[in-house]
Amino acid sequence: MADKLKIGWIGLGKMGIPMSANLVKAGYPLKVYNRTKEKTKELADQGAEVADSPKAAAEGQDVVVSMISDDSALEAVSIGPGGAFEGAKSGTIFVDMSTVSPGASARVAAEAEKKGIKYLRAPVSGSTALATAGTLTIFASGPKDAYEQCVEIFGKMGQKSFHVGTGEEARYLKLVLNMMVGLTSAMVAEALTFGEAGGMDWEQMIDIVNNSVVASPLVGYKAQILKDRNFAPAFSATQMAKDFDIALDTGRINKVPMPMTSIIRQFYGTMMATGKGDMDFFGLLSLMEELAGMKK
Template identity: 35%
Template sequence: MTDSKPRIAFIGLGIMGGPMAANLVKAGYAVTGYNRSRAKVDTLVEAGGAGADSIAEAVADADVIITIVPDSPDVEAVADGEDGIFAHAKSGAVWVDCSSIRPDVSVALAKQAAEKGIRAVDAPVSGGEAGAIEATLSIMVGGDADVVESVRPVLEAVGKTVVHVGPSGSGQTVKAANQLIVAGTIELVAEALVFLEAYGVDTAAAIEVLAGGLAGNRILDRKATSMVAREFTPGFRVDLHHKDMGIILAAAREAGVAIPLGAHTAQLMQSLRQLGHGDLDHSALLLLVEQLSGRSPSH
C-alpha cells in the first residue's frame, strides 16, 4: 500500500458489503470495517482489513467512508445518529453511500453532510453477490463531479462500470430504474421457464438458445439455471427488492410517470414476500408463477 491511498471506513458488511470491502483490501487500501454483527467484521479482519466496534471508531481517521445498509432509515441512522458519520468523521472526508434508498433522502443527507464539512455522493450498485465478489459491479454515482472523480479509483476497485449520472440523488434514481428492469425481467424469465417446463422442453437447451437471441439478458445468464434447480439462496433478497419497488412506485408517482408493468411486478414481489419467501433470492418469483399456474416443482 502506498501512502497516497485514502484510508477507508466500510460500514455494512453483508452479502454485498463484505466482498466489496475485501476487494478494497486486495487493491491495497487500508480498510476498517464495522457491522452490527461482529462475525462479519472478523471475516474482514481475516482478509487483511481492520475491525471497529462502533461507527465512530471506524470513521474517525477515514478519508473515504463507504456505507451499504438495507434501507433509508438505516442510512439516516448511520449518518446522523449519536454514533454516526456526521458526528465523528473528519472534515473533508468523502462519504460514499452504496445503499439503495429513496432519492429524496439521499439529497437531504448530502445537504446535511455538506453542513458538517463532509462531501457526499450516492453510489448504489448493481450486479448482485456475484458482481460484488468478482468486483464487476455497475455503479451509478450522483454528486459533484470533482468529488466523484476523487473517489473513482476506490469505486473502480469494486466495480467494472462506474458512471457519474448527475447531481446528488441521481444515482438513487438510476438504481430505482435498474430495479424496475431487473424485477420485470426476472418475472418474465420465471414465466418463460414455467411455460417451457409445462411443455416438457429441455430447459437447458432452451435457455442456451434464448440467451443467444434478442431475448438474451443477464437474468437468463446468471439466474435461469438456479431457477430451474429451485435454488434460491439469496444474492439479493425478496425483502430488499420489495423495498426497492416501493421506492420506484413512489418516485414514479411523484414524477407523474405511468409504470403499469412495474406496478404489477411490485404486487407480485409483495405477494411472494407475504407467502413467507422474503429471505429467498428475488429469482424466487418463479415459485409464485408456479403457484399461480397450479404447478409444483415435481409437476
C-alpha cells in the same frame, strides 16, 4: 503506501463483505463497522481494523463508504446519533453505495452540506458474484472532484464507473435498472411456466431463450439457478420489494404512472407472504409454477 486513501467501511452484508475485501486486497487500510459485530471477523482476519460505531469508523478517514440495507439504515449510520457524520471531519468524502430513496438521500445531502462533508451517491449494478470478482458497474452523483478522488477505489470494486450528475441522479438511475431487472424476473417466470405447461424440455428451453433475441446478461447469469431451481439469494425477493416500493413512492411524488411496477410488486409481496421472501428474486418462477398448479 503512505498515499493510499484511508477508508472507513460501514455495512458487512452480502455485498459489503466482498466489496470491502477487494479494497483490503488492494492494500487500502480499512476500518470496518457492522451492526452485528460477528460479521466483522472475515475482514478482521484479512487485516482490517474493527470499529465499534459508524462514528468511530469515520474518525481520521479520508473516505467513508456505507453499504447498508435501506433508508432507515442509511440515516442511522450517517446522520443518526453515533453516526459517521459525528466522526468525519470537514472535507471527508462520504460514499453511500446502497440502494435507497432519493428522498432519504437528499436528507443526508443536506446534513453533509452543513458539515462540509462531500457526499457521493454511488449505487452499484451487479450482484454478489460480480462484487466478489470486483466487476460491478458503479454510477455516482455528487461533487465531481470527490468522484475523481474515488475513481481509484471504485476501480477495485467495479470494472466501470460513471459520474452521472451532482444531485440524486444516481439514485434514480439505480431504480431505473432495478425496475427493469425486477420486471424481467416476472416476465421470465410467466413465460417459462407457460412453456413448461406446454411440455417443453426445461433445460433446452432455458438454453434456447439464452440464444434468442430476448437473451440478456441478466437472464444468462440466472440460467443455471433456473435450471437447478436453486434460489439461494444473491438478491432476495424482499430486497426487490423494497426497491419497488422506493420506485413506486418516488413515481407517485413525481406523478409518473408505473402500472407494471405496481402489478409485479404484488407478486414479490405474495412471495414474502408465502415464505418465499428470502429466496432469490428469480424464485418468482416457483410462485408462478404453483399458481399454475405445477408445484415443484
